[in-house]
Amino acid sequence: MNRLGIFAALTGFLAVALGAFGAHALDGQLTPEGLDWWHTATLYALPHAAAALAISLHAKTGLVRKAGWAFVFGTIVFAGSLYAMALGAPRWFGAITPIGGISYLVGWACCALGARKA
DSSP: OOHHHHHHHHHHHHHHHHHHHHHHTSTTTSOHHHHHHHHHHHHHHHHHHHHHHHHHHHOOSHHHHHHHHHHHHHIIIIIHHHHHHHTTOOGGGGGGHHHHHHHHHHHHHHHHHHHHHO
């Protein structure tokens, strides 16, 4: 079983579903700031889900494989915290958002280092 592939595909599914939900059902329901958070979450979630899925299909071990997990974790924390704040979570909840962003950066660094060794 390819757990990374499953998590990546589910992350991509949710990114598309939540992006569409935000564009159609939440328009006019959120503050402008909340809608901006929603769009930012989707903007970052979708390409990182695609990257994690590609990694899951081609890298079975090593740094590049770890990058896929960093992308999934980053999406859960970064996009998840933005979605939550858009829906009314306290603003201090945004304190965890940078942890997700750092996870994205770690993932890309792992890709670069892994490619260097390939």
